[in-house]
Ligand SMILES: Nc1nc2c(c(=O)[nH]1)N[C@H]1C(S)=C(S)[C@@H](COP(=O)(O)OP(=O)(O)OC[C@H]3O[C@@H](n4cnc5c(N)ncnc54)[C@H](O)[C@@H]3O)O[C@H]1N2
């Protein structure tokens with residue numbers, strides 16, 4: 001059995017960025033990282049643009065101008081202004097080449113064709129210069145930039161429709177157990193509804209991993225072997241739940257061994273999630289999570305999350321951890337490190353009742369896990385504890 005910290009170090013050292021490229025439509029590239037520099041195909045803005053609703057003028061040394069026309073957003077033909085002339089103009093409209101300032105309408109007096117301004121503006125006042133944001137051919141976004149809604153808007157504004165990004169992993173979830181029935185089917189004695197696949201699938205979707213398939217097998221060695229062989233060959237990450245403990249019908253460990261999956265660790269000194277397995281076959285990472293649902297989800301947030309961040313080339317690979325005052329007292333039994341379901345609010349963290357690894361009802365209302373290291377046995381009210389913030 002290895003310590004939590006050591007297990008996390010091993011996950012980090014054994015996982016690395018996939019380094020494969022793929023092309024995505026820009027609107028579907030949120031959270032992907034650019035794998036190439038993007039150069040702007042246009043000047044942005046592509047023309048001298050009015051920043052205000054008002055009047056574009058061709059300056060002269062007098063405060064009165066003659067109105068000769070109008071330019072609105074989208075107009076492609078521009079009037080020609082002589083010195084001392086003005087046109088009505090609107091925000092976003094192209095400023096005629098013959099105008100050199102825009103005066104907002106609140107600062108003028110209009111009298112028929114005559115326009116009087118309050119004071120002489122500076123040259124190019126209220127005009128967004130051509131290429132102010134980025135010039136044609138210049139670097140728009142660097143390789144490695146994580147695409148956010150703002151970045152997607154920016155690239156779209158440059159007319160870019162597709163981006164070359166780092167591929168995200170293809171992931172398979174495999175649930176094991178004769179007792180598992182799909183929700184919607186009648187429940188006979190001895191059976192339970194299978195819940196780990198929808199739980200892990202939604203956690204992955206929440207983290208923006210969409211290339212995920214789910215599979216289910218019964219407790220049968222040959223099926224376990226052949227299904228795992230197929231999934232490991234076809235995916236970058238395989239997440240198994242159940243069948244990893246020491247029961248006579250727990251076949252996952254032996255099947256992984258026969259498939260020559262390198263065992264990086266098996267069994268961690270923690271509660272829940274003691275029988276956690278992590279292994280590698282070529283470039284595929286394999287996690288066998290305990291079947292107990294709360295143990296499976298805890299291991300997902302602590303270990304699988306970290307592997308996913310490493311595989312996608314992120315610098316920060318663990319969920320945020322903060323030190324917060326405990327609003328509860330907690331006495332630990334045993335000497336394993338513990339991850340306790342908890343609710344974090346501004347004034348502190350409450351450790352909840354009902355910490356069994358078989359139960360999800362406590363987890364369902366939690367937004368944090370309190371980490372109790374191996375050498376901590378008693379948490380008193382107002383003691384500072386380490387809190388892992390869950391992405392919920
Ligand atoms: N003699 C020992 N027995 C057990 C030990 C041990 O050290 N010695 N460890 C216990 C611990 S701790 C855990 S955790 C479990 C893990 O066992 P497995 O990973 O082999 O999981 P299963 O036995 O297949 O299932 C455990 C539990 O979870 C339910 N389950 C499984 N899959 C799902 C699913 N997809 N959806 C919902 N629920 C699921 C399953 O029915 C069991 O109740 O081993 C202990 N035993």
Ligand code: MOO
Nearest residue numbers: 272273274295357
């Ligand atoms: O380690 Mo198990 O996950 O406690 O139930």
